[in-house]
Amino acid sequence: MTQISLSLLWIPVAAYLLGSVPFGVLLTKLFGGGDVRQVGSGNIGATNVARAAGPVAGILTLLFDVAKGAASVWLAARFSNESATWMTVAAFAALLGHCFPVWLRFHGGKGVATAAGVFGVLCPYALGAALILFILVFAFWRYVSMASISAAAAMPLLVYLLWAPGHAPPPIVTFGTLAAALLIVFKHDANIQRLVQGEEPKFSFSKKVRH
Numbered sequence: 571m572t573q574i575s576l577s578l579l580w581i582p583v584a585a586y587l588l589g590s591v592p593f594g595v596l597l598t599k600l601f602g603g604g605d606v607r608q609v610g611s612g613n614i615g616a617t618n619v620a621r622a623a624g625p626v627a628g629i630l631t632l633l634f635d636v637a638k639g640a641a642s643v644w645l646a647a648r649f650s651n652e653s654a655t656w657m658t659v660a661a662f663a664a665l666l667g668h669c670f671p672v673w674l675r676f677h678g679g680k681g682v683a684t685a686a687g688v689f690g691v692l693c694p695y696a697l698g699a700a701l702i703l704f705i706l707v708f709a710f711w712r713y714v715s716m717a718s719i720s721a722a723a724a725m726p727l728l729v730y731l732l733w734a735p736g737h738a739p740p741p742i743v744t745f746g747t748l749a750a751a752l753l754i755v756f757k758h759d760a761n762i763q764r765l766v767q768g769e770e771p772k773f774s775f776s777k778k779v780r781h
Contacts, residue, residue, distance in 0.1 A: 578649065581656050582663035585642035589667025589684055592674055593634040594619045601627040607677075611760075615679040617714050617773065632683050639664050639687025647691065654739070658746035661688040665750055669757055680757040682718045685750055689725065692743070696728035712772040715761035722754040 594614035598606035603623025610618045616635065620628025639661070646653070646660035668684040670676040689697040700721040708717035726748045733739035739747075755762075764770035 578656055581646045581649065582659050585646065585660035585663035586667040588638050588642050589664030590671035590673060590678070591634075591638060591667075592671055592678065593638070594631045594679060595674070597627045597631050597634070598623045603627060607674075613679055614674070616683055635668065635679070635683035636687035636690070638668070639684035640691050641687070643688050643691040655742050657692055658742050661692055662746050662750055664688060665753060669753060680718070681750075681754045682722065685722065685725075685754060688750070689729070689747075693729045693733055693739070695732040696725060699728045699732060700725055708773070713765065713770055714773050715758055715770060716765060719755055719758050719762065722751045722758075725751050 592614055594606055594616065598604065598609075598619050601623035603609070603619070606612075606614055606619050606622045609622040612618070616628045616632035619631040642660045642664035643657050646656045650656035665681050665684055665688060667678075669678045669681045671678040686697060686701070689700070703724055704717045704721040707720045708714060711717075726744065729739055729747045730744060733743065738744075761770060
C-alpha cells in the first residue's frame with residue numbers, strides 16, 4: 571500500500587461515522603413522535619418515521635439519509651482525485667454506518683435512502699434507473715419494502731450497464747455494488763418473510779400499521 575493510500579485511510583472511518591448519524595431517531599424526537607424504534611416496525615428509516623411523527627419528519631429523514639450517503643462519496647472523490655476505489659470504499663462504509671450505527675448499539679436502518687445518496691454520486695444513471703424501477707413496483711403493489719428490494723437487487727446490473735458508455739466499471743465498483751445490494755436485501759429479511767406469507771402491510775401514514 572502506497573504512502574498516498576495510507577494517508578486516505580481516514581475516508582472509510584469518516585464515511586462510517588457520517589453514515590451512522592441516526593437522523594430518523596433525532597427527527598422523530600424533534601417532531602414529538604417519541605422513540606421511532608418503539609413504533610411500527612421499529613426501523614429508523616423514513617417510512618417508519620413518517621408513521622411515527624408525520625410526513626414532514628419522514629421526508630426530512632429521507633433527505634438527510636440521502637445526503638449523508640452522497641456526502642460520504644463526494645468527500646472521498648474530493649480527497650482521492652475521484653478514485654473509484656476510495657469512492658466505493660466510502661460508499662460501503664457509509665452504508666454500514668447507517669445499517670449498524672455505533673450510537674444505537676449497531677441496530678440501524680435498512681440502508682435504502684443512504685444507498686440512493688451513495689449511488690447518486692457514484693453512478694447517477696444507475697440510480698435514476700433504480701428509482702424508476704422503485705416507483706413502478708411501488709405504484710403497482712404499494713409495498714415500500716418490495717420496491718426497495720427490487721431496486722437494490724437490480725443495482726449491480728444497472729451500475730454495470732450504465733457506468734460509462736461502452737465501458738464496464740472497475741471490479742471494485744462491481745463487487746462493492748453487489749455487497750451493498752446484498753446488505754440491503756439482508757436487512758429486509760423480515761419484510762421478505764412477511765411478503766411471502768402475505769402479511770406485509772401496504773404503505774400507510776397511519777401510526778397503528780405495523781411495517
